[in-house]
Amino acid sequence: MKNKNKIIVANWKMNGSEDLMKEFSQLTCSKHNDIIICPPFTLLDSAKTLLPNFVKIGAQNCGAEDKGAFTGEISASMLREKSVSYVLIGHSERRTLFNETNNIIFKKVEAAIKSELTPIVCIGETLSEKEANKTLQVLDNQINGSVAKIEPHEQVIVAYEPVWAIGTGLTPDENEIKEAHLYIKTKLNQHFNADIPILYGGSANSKNCSQIISIENVGGLLVGGASLKKNDFRAICNC
Numbered sequence: 001m002k003n004k005n006k007i008i009v010a011n012w013k014m015n016g017s018e019d020l021m022k023e024f025s026q027l028t029c030s031k032h033n034d035i036i037i038c039p040p041f042t043l044l045d046s047a048k049t050l051l052p053n054f055v056k057i058g059a060q061n062c063g064a065e066d067k068g069a070f071t072g073e074i075s076a077s078m079l080r081e082k083s084v085s086y087v088l089i090g091h092s093e094r095r096t097l098f099n100e101t102n103n104i105i106f107k108k109v110e111a112a113i114k115s116e117l118t119p120i121v122c123i124g125e126t127l128s129e130k131e132a133n134k135t136l137q138v139l140d141n142q143i144n145g146s147v148a149k150i151e152p153h154e155q156v157i158v159a160y161e162p163v164w165a166i167g168t169g170l171t172p173d174e175n176e177i178k179e180a181h182l183y184i185k186t187k188l189n190q191h192f193n194a195d196i197p198i199l200y201g202g203s204a205n206s207k208n209c210s211q212i213i214s215i216e217n218v219g220g221l222l223v224g225g226a227s228l229k230k231n232d233f234r235a236i237c238n239c
């Protein structure tokens, strides 16, 4: 039941094209890592037909409701029909640019689980919260508001992504990552029946991936920018 493989997730955000998907059809991975690619919604069909079999497919968001008058939204059950097995929920860009609160995030998590998708719930502090020494308090609030409301037997993945590290080229030092992951793990262990994988995200790349992934309690990586270049992403998949 327990997944010991490292989990590498590509978050393409609002990037990518049919051509890029064709390039990624040549992706290889010689390590026993679980690889998940989350392209934009419009590339989900091509992802299914073009990506190699070892790659699992994820979405970057889902609606909180199952169906109805919600113009522009795509529900978890619709994603399930597209062979999606994972969905990113509560990415900091969704929290800040699209005003997603913990309540909305929890509703989306519930919707994902109901449709048999594994939610990858993103949490992390902003720079000002870090500078005010509030990192653990922020993680606590975010976990309490979403992840800790999930039934203890459900499957979920948590991604620790310090907001100030996303897309900036900055990463926390080893001790900071260690401390945050230990805190998250301890908290999740109190609630869930099984070990929940905790990924690190924020400026992970082909150069720092091996070092970050070997830090205690880091179960894998959530990669943005570096996941758009096939060779870089292959190096990360093999780290």
Ligand code: PGA
Pocket (backbone or CB within 6 Å): 011, 161, 165, 166, 167, 168, 201, 202, 203, 204, 222, 223, 224, 225, 226
């Ligand atoms: P980044 O993005 O790797 O470009 O920093 C990570 C993320 O937003 O998930």
